[in-house]
Amino acid sequence: MISVRNLSHRIGDATILRDITLDLPEGGITALIGPNGAGKSTLLNLIARLVPIQRGAIAVDGLDVAATPSHRLALKLAIVAQQLGVASRLRVRDLIGFGRWPHHNGRPTAGDAAAVSRVIADFALGDLQHRFLDELSGGQKQRAFVAMGVAQDTDWLLLDEPLNNLDMFHARVLMARIHALTRQASGRRRGVVMVVHDINYAAAWADHIVALRDGAVVASGGPVTVLTGPVLSDLFGMEIRVAQMADRPLVLHHL
Numbered sequence: 001m002i003s004v005r006n007l008s009h010r011i012g013d014a015t016i017l018r019d020i021t022l023d024l025p026e027g028g029i030t031a032l033i034g035p036n037g038a039g040k041s042t043l044l045n046l047i048a049r050l051v052p053i054q055r056g057a058i059a060v061d062g063l064d065v066a067a068t069p070s071h072r073l074a075l076k077l078a079i080v081a082q083q084l085g086v087a088s089r090l091r092v093r094d095l096i097g098f099g100r101w102p103h104h105n106g107r108p109t110a111g112d113a114a115a116v117s118r119v120i121a122d123f124a125l126g127d128l129q130h131r132f133l134d135e136l137s138g139g140q141k142q143r144a145f146v147a148m149g150v151a152q153d154t155d156w157l158l159l160d161e162p163l164n165n166l167d168m169f170h171a172r173v174l175m176a177r178i179h180a181l182t183r184q185a186s187g188r189r190r191g192v193v194m195v196v197h198d199i200n201y202a203a204a205w206a207d208h209i210v211a212l213r214d215g216a217v218v219a220s221g222g223p224v225t226v227l228t229g230p231v232l233s234d235l236f237g238m239e240i241r242v243a244q245m246a247d248r249p250l251v252l253h254h255l
């Protein structure tokens with residue numbers, strides 16, 4: 001479980017997060033939804049310690065994020081942040097290989113190479129693995145970065161808008177892969193926390209949904225609880241209707 005306790009965050013005079021207390025269940029997909037500027041990226045970055053905690057506490061499976069040594073945290077949690085600052089003359093395979101760093105500390109073994117090959121196959125990146133990142137489309141680059149996060153092979157994976165730039169086919173493939181990660185035959189429990197803008201991906205795939213607005217949690221629970229017309233209309237400030245498709249909500253927001 002990721003437990004967030006009384007987390008507040010300010011940048012200059014602006015309050016970005018307001019006293020957030022939240023439990024993210026282990027094993028499964030948690031979707032983080034909410035309007036632009038709600039604080040979703042800030043929350044993920046604080047959990048992953050890309051940004052230092054100012055007030056409050058975060059624990060990942062009992063590890064205090066503020067106090068855990070970096071190498072320990074990197075074996076527990078991976079993040080693919082929203083702004084993919086890219087060293088562009090890097091090949092896809094090498095980027096994904098960076099995900100293995102916490103496991104080998106600069107001395108990759110045959111096992112690490114095999115792990116990279118496995119992820120490349122899983123994410124259908126075989127044809128692109130020797131290409132430079134600056135020779136890829138936005139969506140291809142996005143898939144390579146997510147694959148790097150998966151290669152880190154952590155119990156927790158945080159993904160900030162991983163569906164950005166992906167076409168329907170690749171978005172579905174990515175969601176299916178992520179879903180499979182959280183439901184392995186070995187019984188290993190892996191948790192994925194992802195920021196999603198297209199609510200219907202959350203509706204179709206998420207086990208748990210957290211809605212953030214203006215730096216505060218406005219709803220948290222299963223898809224059926226959170227993805228209702230009233231909650232979503234209030235969250236985004238527009239009329240949103242919710243239908244039912246199979247046993248999942250289907251969010252209608254184009255009308």
Ligand SMILES: Nc1ncnc2c1ncn2[C@@H]1O[C@H](COP(=O)(O)OP(=O)(O)O)[C@@H](O)[C@H]1O
Nearest residue numbers: 011014016034035036037038039040041042043
């Ligand atoms: N480095 C920064 N300096 C100033 N304001 C920032 C900075 N990063 C984020 N913010 C502000 O914090 C708020 C939350 O941002 P963010 O967490 O990126 O939101 P979201 O990911 O939900 O769109 C926004 O109002 C944004 O403008």
Ligand SMILES: [Mg+2]
Nearest residue numbers: 040041042082
């Ligand atoms: Mg963001």
